[in-house]
Amino acid sequence: xxxxxxxxxxxxxxxxxxxxxxxxxxxxxxxxxxxxxxxxxxxxxxxxxxxxxxxxxxxxxxxxxxxxxxxxxxxxxxxxxxxxxxxxxxxxxxxxxxxxxxxxxxxxxxxxxxxxxxxxxxxxxxxxxxxxxxxxxxxxxxxxxxxxxxxxxxxxxxxxxxxxxxxxxxxxxxxxxxxxxxxxxxxxxxxxxxxxxxxxxxxxxxxxxxxxxxxxxxxxxxxxxx
Amino acid sequence: xxxxxxxxxxxxxxxxxxxxxxxxxxxxxxxxxxxxxxxxxxxxxxxxxxxxxxxxxxxxxxxxxxxxxxxxxxxxxxxxxxxxxxxxxxxxxxxxxxxxxxxxxxxxxxxxxxxxxxxxxxxxxxxxxxxxxxxxxxxxxxxxxxxxxxxxxxxxxxxxxxxxxxxxxxxxxxxxxxxxxxxxxxxxxxxxxxxxxxxxxxxxxxxxxxxxxxxxxxxxxxxxxxxxxxxxxxxxxxxxxxxxxxxxxxxx
Numbered sequence: 001x002x003x004x005x006x007x008x009x010x011x012x013x014x015x016x017x018x019x020x021x022x023x024x025x026x027x028x029x030x031x032x033x034x035x036x037x038x039x040x041x042x043x044x045x046x047x048x049x050x051x052x053x054x055x056x057x058x059x060x061x062x063x064x065x066x067x068x069x070x071x072x073x074x075x076x077x078x079x080x081x082x083x084x085x086x087x088x089x090x091x092x093x094x095x096x097x098x099x100x101x102x103x104x105x106x107x108x109x110x111x112x113x114x115x116x117x118x119x120x121x122x123x124x125x126x127x128x129x130x131x132x133x134x135x136x137x138x139x140x141x142x143x144x145x146x147x148x149x150x151x152x153x154x155x156x157x158x159x160x161x162x163x164x165x166x167x168x169x170x171x172x173x174x175x176x177x178x179x180x181x182x183x184x185x186x187x188x189x190x191x192x193x194x195x196x197x198x199x200x201x202x203x204x205x206x207x208x209x210x211x212x213x214x215x216x217x218x219x220x221x222x223x224x225x226x
Numbered sequence: 227x228x229x230x231x232x233x234x235x236x237x238x239x240x241x242x243x244x245x246x247x248x249x250x251x252x253x254x255x256x257x258x259x260x261x262x263x264x265x266x267x268x269x270x271x272x273x274x275x276x277x278x279x280x281x282x283x284x285x286x287x288x289x290x291x292x293x294x295x296x297x298x299x300x301x302x303x304x305x306x307x308x309x310x311x312x313x314x315x316x317x318x319x320x321x322x323x324x325x326x327x328x329x330x331x332x333x334x335x336x337x338x339x340x341x342x343x344x345x346x347x348x349x350x351x352x353x354x355x356x357x358x359x360x361x362x363x364x365x366x367x368x369x370x371x372x373x374x375x376x377x378x379x380x381x382x383x384x385x386x387x388x389x390x391x392x393x394x395x396x397x398x399x400x401x402x403x404x405x406x407x408x409x410x411x412x413x414x415x416x417x418x419x420x421x422x423x424x425x426x427x428x429x430x431x432x433x434x435x436x437x438x439x440x441x442x443x444x445x446x447x448x449x450x451x452x453x454x455x456x457x458x459x460x461x462x463x464x465x466x467x468x469x470x471x472x473x474x475x476x477x478x
Binding site: 001002003004007008073074075076077078079080211212213 | 433434437461462463464469470473474475476477
C-alpha cells in the first residue's frame with residue numbers, strides 16, 4: 001500500500017517530464033548537426049527557436065523539484081530521484097544551449113566554403129553524442145546501471161575526434177575563408193564534446209540514483225589515446 | 227565502549243512475544259532513534275532499556291541489556307539504581323500537577339537522595355532547568371505549579387526532572403508527539419545540545435524528527451530490528467527493501 005500516493009504521482013510526472021526534456025535536447029543536437037553538415041538553414045533556426053521550450057521545461061522542473069523538497073521531504077530512493085532530476089535537467093538545458101551554439105556557428109559561416117573532411121568529423125561526433133544523450137536517458141528510464149557505465153567508453157571517440165578537429169582546421173590555413181569556416185567548426189566540435197560530457201554527467205547521476213553511491217566516471221586527468 | 231548494548235533481547239506481555247531477538251546499541255555522545263510503525267515494539271524496547279517493561283503485570287524479558295558492559299538484568303542489580311543512571315521521559319508531559327516547578331524538578335532527586343538543604347535543592351534545580359533550556363522562562367516563578375506551564379515547557383520540565391538525578395543515558399519515548407511544532411523544534415534542539423553529555427535514545431513515529439535529531443537510526447518491524455545504521459544512510463540509501471518502503475511511505 002502506498003500512503004503517499006499524490007507525492008509519488010508527482011515524482012512519476014517529474015520523471016516523465018525529464019525524459020521528454022531529454023528527447024527535446026537530443027533532437028536539438030541532432031538538428032544542429034544536420035544544419036552544420038548539410039547546410040540546412042531552416043534546421044538551424046528551428047534549433048535556436050526551440051531552445052525556449054527546453055529552457056521553459058528546465059525552469060518548470062526546477063520549480064517543481066524545489067517544491068517537492070520543501071513540501072514532501074523525500075528520502076531514500078525518492079530523494080535520490082529528485083536529486084538526479086535536478087542535476088539531469090540542468091545538464092539537458094546545457095545540452096540545448098550547446099545545440100544552439102552549433103546552430104549559430106553554422107549560420108555565421110553558411111556562406112563560406114566547407115571542408116568535407118571536417119564536416120565528416122562533425123557529423124561523426126554529432127552521431128556519437130546524440131547516441132550518448134539517448135543512452136543516458138534510456139539508462140535513467142530503465143534504471144540500467146550497465147548502460148550508465150557504457151557512457152564513459154562512448155565518450156572516448158568523441159574526445160579523440162574533438163582533438164583532431166583543430167588539426168583539420170589548420171589544414172585549411174591557405175584559404176582564409178575556408179580557415180574561418182574551419183575555426184568556427186572547431187568551436188562547434190568543442191560544443192559537441194561538451195554535449196558528450198553532459199551525457200556522461202547525467203549517467204553519473206543515474207548511477208547514483210540506482211546504487212546510492214556517486215562515482216565520477218571521467219577523471220579530468222584521464223588520458224585519451226590519439 | 228558502547229554505553230548501552232542490547233544482546234538478543236526478547237520480551238513478552240503474558241504469552242504474547244513482542245520483541246524477537248533484538249540486538250542494537252547506543253553510543254556515548256550520540257542520539258539513537260528507534261523508528262517503526264505502531265505496534266512494532268519500539269516503546270517496549272526503550273522500556274526494556276531501564277527495566278520499565280517488567281513493571282507491567284505479566285510482562286517479562288529475556289536477553290541482555292549491557293550498561294557500561296554490565297547486564298542490567300543481572301541477579302544483583304537494583305532496578306531503581308538502573309533508572310537513576312538511565313532516565314526516561316514519556317510521550318505526555320507528566321509533571322506532578324500540584325507541585326511547584328522547583329519541587330517537580332528535584333522530585334526524582336529527593337526520592338533518590340532523601341532530604342536536602344534548600345540551597346542545595348535550588349542549585350541542583352537551576353542546573354537541571356538550565357540544561358533543559360527552561361531556566362530563563364521559569365526562574366522568576368519557581369513556586370508556580372508545574373501544571374500551569376505550557377505543554378512544551380512541561381515537557382522540558384520533565385526532561386529537567388530526569389536530568390536532575392544526573393543520569394548517563396536519557397530515554398525519550400515520543401517526547402514531542404503531544405506538542406505543537408515550535409515546542410517540538412525546541413525539544414529537538416535540546417536533544418542536540420544534550421547529546422554531548424548524555425547517551426540519548428529516542429523513540430519517535432515522526433520520521434523527519436528521527437532524521438533531524440539522530441546520529442543512528444534503528445528501524446523496527448513486527449518486534450524485530452530490520453536495519454540499524456547511520457541516520458544519513460537510513461534516509462538516503464537504506465540496505466533493506468522494507469526500510470526503503472517504510473521511510474518513503476510505500477508501506478501502510
